[in-house]
Amino acid sequence: MIRYLAFLKFLVYALRFESPLAWVTRFSYILSAARSLLDLDISTKAPPLKFLIAGAGIGGLAAAVGLRQQDHEVQIFEKSGFKNEVGAALTVPPNVDGLLKRLGLNPDENGGTREEWLTRYTKKGDVVTEVDFGKLRKFFSPNEAGTIHRVDLHEGLRNLALSLGVEIHLRNAVASIDPEAGSVTLENGTTVTGDVIIGADGINSKVRKSMFDEDQEPHPFGVTTFRLLIPTSDIVKDPLARKFTEKDGLLTVWADQGGRNFITYPCR
Numbered sequence: 431m432i433r434y435l436a437f438l439k440f441l442v443y444a445l446r447f448e449s450p451l452a453w454v455t456r457f458s459y460i461l462s463a464a465r466s467l468l469d470l471d472i473s474t475k476a477p478p479l480k481f482l483i484a485g486a487g488i489g490g491l492a493a494a495v496g497l498r499q500q501d502h503e504v505q506i507f508e509k510s511g512f513k514n515e516v517g518a519a520l521t522v523p524p525n526v527d528g529l530l531k532r533l534g535l536n537p538d539e540n541g542g543t544r545e546e547w548l549t550r551y552t553k554k555g556d557v558v559t560e561v562d563f564g565k566l567r568k569f570f571s572p573n574e575a576g577t578i579h580r581v582d583l584h585e586g587l588r589n590l591a592l593s594l595g596v597e598i599h600l601r602n603a604v605a606s607i608d609p610e611a612g613s614v615t616l617e618n619g620t621t622v623t624g625d626v627i628i629g630a631d632g633i634n635s636k637v638r639k640s641m642f643d644e645d646q647e648p649h650p651f652g653v654t655t656f657r658l659l660i661p662t663s664d665i666v667k668d669p670l671a672r673k674f675t676e677k678d679g680l681l682t683v684w685a686d687q688g689g690r691n692f693i694t695y696p697c698r
C-alpha cells in the first residue's frame with residue numbers, strides 16, 4: 431500500500447513539471463516510479479479469512495463458492511436438513527447466467543431452459559408484442575437468458591460448494607450474531623467465531639435482527655403471487671392451451687391495466 435502511494439506521489443510530481451529542462455527530471459521521476467512499482471512483491475497474497483455464513487440458500491451457497499475459489503475458509507450454518515427441497519423456475523437473466531458460469535455452474539448443464547420468445551397479451555388474449563430473443567442475443571452474448579428450477583440451481587451450487595471444501599452444517603439454525611465479537615450463536619447454544627459473517631438466512635433473517643435495533647419483520651405490501659407447475663404432457667392435450675407449447679422457450683405475459691399479471695414460462 432505504501433509503495434502504491436509512493437508511486438502515485440512520483441507520478442503526480444512527474445506530471446506537474448512544465449519547462450523542457452524539467453522533462454529530464456520528469457523522466458527520472460517516472461523511472462523511479464516505475465522502479466518502485468516493480469519492487470512490489472505482487473505475488474504476496476493476503477492470508478485467507480474465516481467466513482461464517484448463515485443460510486445455505488441460493489445466496490449463501492453462491493457466496494460460499496466464490497469465497498472458496500479465493501481460498502477463504504467457509505462454513506455455512508443451515509436451519510433445514512434439505513430433505514424436501516421445493517420451488518419452481520427462477521429467471522436467469524444474461525448477467526446472472528454469466529455470473530453462474532464464472533462460479534463454474536452452467537445452467538444449460540443443470541436442467542436450465544433457454545428463453546427464446548416473449549409474447550405479451552391483453553387479458554382477453556389479443557397479442558400486444560412478440561419479441562424474438564434470438565435477435566437480442568448479440569447484446570448479451572456469450573451469456574443466455576433462461577430459467578432454472580430452484581431445486582436444480584440449489585443442488586448444483588451445493589455440489590459445487592461441497593466439491594470445493596465448503597463445510598455445510600445442516601440442522602444448525604443461527605439464533606443470533608455478535609458483530610463486535612465476530613461470533614455466530616446457534617440455536618443449540620454453540621458459539622462459533624470467525625473474521626467475517628454473512629447473513630443469507632432469507633426473509634426472516636436472524637442476522638438482520640441482530641444487526642439492527644428497529645423492527646425488521648417482513649410486512650405485506652399488497653401484492654400476492656401464486657405459482658404452479660403443469661406438465662407439458664397435460665398442456666398439449668388441451669386444444670386451447672396447446673399453442674403455448676409449440677415454440678421452444680416461449681415466455682408469455684398476460685396483463686390487465688390494474689397491475690394483475692399472468693405469466694407462463696418453461697421450466698426443466
Ligand SMILES: Cc1cc2nc3c(=O)[nH]c(=O)nc-3n(C[C@H](O)[C@H](O)[C@H](O)COP(=O)(O)OP(=O)(O)OC[C@H]3O[C@@H](n4cnc5c(N)ncnc54)[C@H](O)[C@@H]3O)c2cc1C
Nearest residue numbers: 485486487488489490507508509516517518603604631632
Ligand atoms: C424452499 C424455497 C423455495 C423457493 N422457490 C422459489 C421459486 O420457485 N421461485 C422464485 O422466484 N423464488 C423462490 N424462492 C425464493 C428464492 O429462492 C429466494 O428469494 C432467492 O433465491 C433469495 O435467496 P436467499 O439466499 O437470500 O434466500 P433463500 O433462498 O430463501 O435461502 C435462505 C436459506 O436460509 C435458511 N435459513 C433460514 N433461517 C435460518 C437460520 N435462522 N439459520 C440458518 N439458516 C436459516 C433457509 O432454510 C434457506 O436455506 C424459494 C425460496 C425457498 C427457501
